[in-house]
Amino acid sequence: MRSILTLIFVVPFISGFSQSLQDSILMLNGKVFYGEFSKLDEVENDSVLLFNHDGKNESFSIQRVFSYTQNGTENILYRKDEFKGDFLSIEETKAVTFGSYDARQTFKPHVPFWTSYALGLGASLFDTYLTKKDTMGAVSTDLTPGFFQKRPSLFPFLVPAVVTVSWSLPSFKLKDKNIIHKEYFKNENFYRGYHRIAKQKRMLGALLGSLSGIATGFLIYAVVPK
Numbered sequence: 001m002r003s004i005l006t007l008i009f010v011v012p013f014i015s016g017f018s019q020s021l022q023d024s025i026l027m028l029n030g031k032v033f034y035g036e037f038s039k040l041d042e043v044e045n046d047s048v049l050l051f052n053h054d055g056k057n058e059s060f061s062i063q064r065v066f067s068y069t070q071n072g073t074e075n076i077l078y079r080k081d082e083f084k085g086d087f088l089s090i091e092e093t094k095a096v097t098f099g100s101y102d103a104r105q106t107f108k109p110h111v112p113f114w115t116s117y118a119l120g121l122g123a124s125l126f127d128t129y130l131t132k133k134d135t136m137g138a139v140s141t142d143l144t145p146g147f148f149q150k151r152p153s154l155f156p157f158l159v160p161a162v163v164t165v166s167w168s169l170p171s172f173k174l175k176d177k178n179i180i181h182k183e184y185f186k187n188e189n190f191y192r193g194y195h196r197i198a199k200q201k202r203m204l205g206a207l208l209g210s211l212s213g214i215a216t217g218f219l220i221y222a223v224v225p226k
Contacts (some may be wrong), residue, residue: 011202025051025060025068028078028093030100030197039071049077081178092189098181099193106178107198109205116163116209117216123156124217148224156217160210168199 040062042048046195048059049068067076078093080086088096097198102107130149174194176185184190 016044021130022070023051023070025049026066026097026101027060027064028066028097028100029064030102030104030193032101037068037128066093088189094182095187095189096193098184099187099190099195102180102190103194103195103197103201104176105180106192107201109198109201112163112167112202113205113209116159116167116206117213119163120156120159120210120213121211121217123159124152124214125220127152127155127217128221152218152221156214159214160207163206163210164203167202171195172198 022034024035025033025037027033033051033053035051038050038052038057040047040049041059043059047062049062049065050057050059051068052058062077066078067074069075076090078090079084080089080093086093098185125147128148128150130144174191179185179194181190
């Protein structure tokens with residue numbers, strides 16, 4: 001029993017420690033790749049960073065990289081260059097990058113997904129609802145008002161477009177518990193990076209949620225006896 005408990009606590013520690021010993025790349029969009037740094041090179045007139053991760057060699061344009069860490073030493077590649085549209089300083093860009101990173105790690109679009117799921121499901125169910133008004137003057141006398149009494153239309157597919165755009169608009173107050181880099185709390189550039197990724201996640205969550213709701217509605221329509 002003691003051996004099992006030891007493994008439970010020691011294995012995650014060793015795993016995290018071994019990952020920290022790896023080289024890494026911090027992208028400007030907040031993504032992080034772990035592996036082994038190879039070299040900086042020129043490919044087709046573009047400066048690239050060659051990096052081995054997940055069993056493959058990949059080249060990253062340094063225009064997309066903030067920094068890379070080799071043997072525990074961070075090397076910042078980003079440079080302020082207004083001619084290329086890079087107007088922020090290194091420190092300002094670092095705050096934006098860390099904001100994007102924290103959003104990728106902590107922000108979960110549960111509310112956009114489930115509210116959009118409910119709207120998609122509701123739209124697909126009510127789309128098959130046959131009203132008494134619809135039955136008036138019908139040739140068939142077997143029509144009964146209610147759900148699943150008429151064929152689905154394309155109407156529910158308006159929902160994904162509406163909810164995706166809608167969830168791109170609202171802003172929210174960032175809480176301290178959702179921040180990994182506490183030193184950037186209330187930093188304007190950090191919030192900019194965080195909200196940029198959070199917005200993308202909200203929109204994607206709303207899109208997937210609404211499509212899942214519509215699919216559920218169609219599935220119910222298919223299995224319920226008519």
